[in-house]
Structure formats: structure tokens, C-alpha cells
Amino acid sequence: MKNINPINTDAWKKLQQHFIEIKNIHIKNFFDKFPNRYKTMFRNFQDAIFIDFSKNRLNEETLNLLFQLCEETHLRSAINAMFEGKKINVTENRSVLHTALRNRTIHPIFSGNLNVMPLIHDELNRIKNFSDTVIQGIWKGYTEKNITDIVNIGIGGSDLGPKMVVESLKDYQNHLKIHFVSNIDGSHIKSVLDQVNPETTLFIVVSKTFNTEETLFNAHYAKEWFFKRTKLKNIKILAKHFIAVSENITKTISFGIPRENIFQFWDWVGGRYSLWSAVGLSIVLSLGFDNFLSLLDGAYNMDQHFFHNEFYNNIPVILALISIWYMNFFNTETEAIFPYDQNMINFPFYLQQAVMESNGKSINRLGKRVQWKTCPVIWGSPGTNGQHAFYQMLHQGTTLIPCDFIISITPNHTLLEHHNRLTAHFIAQTRALAFGSNDNFLKCKYHNQDKDFLHIFQSLQGNHPSNSILLNHLNPFSLGSLIALYEHKIFVQGVILNIFSFDQWGVELGKQLASEIYADITSSCSTIKYDTSTNNIINLCKKRKKN
């Protein structure tokens, strides 16, 4: 990948000038001037996802300059490099091949000298065989009972993606109950273990490194709980109830999980991009293998769209550019994700890791500190709940917050009147944000008060940007496409903003410090080795424990 700082490009300089020219133009005026705007800023992805990005503070010229930025930062060759398995995760010397995981063709893809495709297909077969036996009740627990509950123990990428997919596709679930334990907070695992029976529960320990404190500690706790409850400390019996997904086979075996129960996690798959691998076992167990294949196919189709389409018709590229435009020219700090779908409640949490762990960086690919913004704060929650909580600020606050509104045109349930109302709110919000209020709205309300004074408080200026993302129907295919869309959006931003998106060095110091501080918290002497604030807090926690 080329190391071009975006601010040194011709396009960036032109965008700065262009920003001065259009920053005060109201979205309303863009629409008035170009009646066809809604058509030119609308894209259809295979009748599965429709994107309207016309309610943004930009015009065709903005887009053209942003496409020029893609050319000048060599986006096309970076896309090729990722798909071809080049080691673009430079600081970890790894390929980035989550796209290969959803590729079911036999065309070879190499990481170094290794063709990864046979490995992926073999593992996919193992996943199919294993999940079929569990779902069909052929896999038995130690008392010959069928499995009823699955407990996924993992954190970060080994939790957020699978949990989000299982929850989003609730309407496709079979009889198995899926639980997720991630937090080191004891109340998390306790609340799950209180609900399950060791005879009918299968634990899946998911950890790429098999070195993550939270996961290992919870997995050991679950194992001890299992031994205690069954009164049988037998490793053969454990094998009927513990499965693992890891790259670290040695450590996993020494935990007590036999090789045949271990599914492979490869170093060329990043944790936050891994739900397409055996990390998604909880998804397969919950939805069945065919639905998992549809999820993969949805992502594969988006990969093909991203790989082949010119930038003008490339949805991940367009959404990435819009985000760069706001972050670096309008100086926005956050982006909100509003799924108008209760089952997608975990989508913003999933995206927080995907986006912020990937692009929350301040060093460029040459090792120099950047002088531009690389990553927005991602937040959000399902509509319509947010409307009754924080939307006030979206409409009238002092901060500009670009939003993605997501909805299915057809619901998975039969409560059509609910869905009509939900859809009306979705559309109403994007319209109110963009166009604001008009005088009629103000007059019809509060007609006996001082109109001019109230007007000031009630009026909504509009000019708040949003993208409308409409799924024809929320199903495994469209969800797979949607997730891949955001993955590629993240990638495009990393390339253009000249940072490494696939490492996460920023999380390491906290882990190391926590293990040192754990030793201090559990020792009997008072701590003096840190700064005074930290010493004081450690000593306070120790004192409280004694009481």
C-alpha cells in the first residue's frame, strides 16, 4: 500500500476550498437546485439493500473531489492487495483475509505461500458436520441427553459479532438457547450458569490467542462449575461439553479440550472480522448451517460489489467518503447508528469495536503522527427509543452528528400496523433532521402564546445529515451484506487516511497494567509504587475488602 498523506493530495486542497464554498448551503437548497438529486444519490444493492445518501451536506462536486482523493491515495491497489492476501497488516506481518472466509469458489488465495482456500473449506465442512449433530440431537451430553443450551465464552471480536448476528436474526433461531458470557464481572457468568443444566449444555470457548484473561478465567470457572455440578472430574466427559475455537492449539489442549473439539482460528483473520469463521459457531448452532451459508453469501456478494464496481457506484466507498467529509471538513466527532429494528440492538455495539478498534489511530503508515482525523466515535441505539431520549440534541443541539438510519422494508413479524408506524418514524426523523420545521408547523401549535418568541425555541433549522439504509428484508443474506458493507467502509477510510486498520496496539498497556494491579490488590501490603491517585484507589479497594 502506498503511503500518501491525504492532506498532501491535490483533492484535499480542493476539498478545503470547496468546503468554504458549500458549508453554509442548506440541504433544502441542494434539493431545490437539483430535482434529480434523490435519483443520483441513491444506490440499489441487488434489491437487498437500498441506500439513499441525498440528505447530506454535499453535492456532485464534493463527491467527484472525494473520488479524486481515492485515486490519489491509491485505493484501488489497496483493495486488490487485501483481496490477494498481501500482508497489509504490517505491524503484525499478517494478511487480512476475512473476504476469503465467505468465498466458496475454488480459486486459490494465498497468505504467503499458503493457499488458504482448502483450509477454509475443510473447516466449513467440520462446522457443518458438528452443528448438524448438535442441532439434530445426535451429539449427546454425558448422561445421553440432547444439548439444549450453548454458552459462548469469549470477548471483543470473539463475542460481539456472533452475539449481534444471533440476536439480529432471532426470527430464524431453532430450539437451541444461545448464551454469551464475556465480562470478567462475576455477575455475567453467574447469571448464565444459573439458567443452564450441565447435562444439556455445550460451552464454546472462543479465543484467537487463548490468552485473553477474561475468557480464560471465565472458561476455567465454567469448567470447575461443570466438574462440581456433575461430581465427575473426567476429561472424557468434559469433551462432550467443551468445544474451542482458537489459533493456539497447544494452550487449548492443555486447558483440557481435545484436538478434535478445537476449530481453527487463523492468524490472517482479525478478531473483529472473524464471525465468518468458526468464531461464528454459535451463529451456526442457532440458525442452522444453511442460514450461515446465506450470511456468507450476502457478505461475498458485497465483497464482489466492492471489488468490481467503480467508485461512483461503490456503496462502501461512498459511505466511507461521506464520513471522511464530515469528520475532516465539518469537524464532526461522532457518527450515530440507528437501527429501526429492536433485534438489531447490538449492531451499534458491534460496530463500535469494528470501527474504533480499526481506525482509532493517530500514527500514519510511516510512523508519523497524523494531522487529520481518523475515526469518529460510534454510538447509537434502536429507533424509536432514541427519539424519546437524545434526539432532541440531534435536532437542536450545537453538535453536528451524521447518522445512519437502518430499517427493513418488510418485517419478520406479522404486526404490520406496528411496522407501518415504525417506518413512518424512520422516515419522519430523516426528513425533520434534513429539512427542519416550517412556519405551518409552528403556527398550528400553541396559537395563543407569543408566537414570535416561541418560534425561536420551537423552530428546527434542519441541515442535519443522514444516510437511509433500507433492507428489503432482514435475513441472513442481507445482514451478511450489511456487515460486509461496514467492514469495507472501515477499510476504505483506513487506506485514505493512511493508517493501519488491522492492528490494535492501544489495548495492550491496559491488559499489562491490570495484571500488575491484580497482584497489588491481592497482596496484603499497602501500595506505593504508582502515581498517588492510583495508589490511593488501590489502597481504598483493599481496605473495603477487609470490612
Ligand SMILES: O=P(O)(O)OC[C@H]1O[C@H](O)[C@H](O)[C@@H](O)[C@@H]1O
Ligand atoms: O480472541 P481473543 O484472542 O481472546 O481476543 C479477544 C479480543 O481481545 C483483544 O483485546 C482485542 O482488542 C480484540 O480485538 C480481540 O477480539
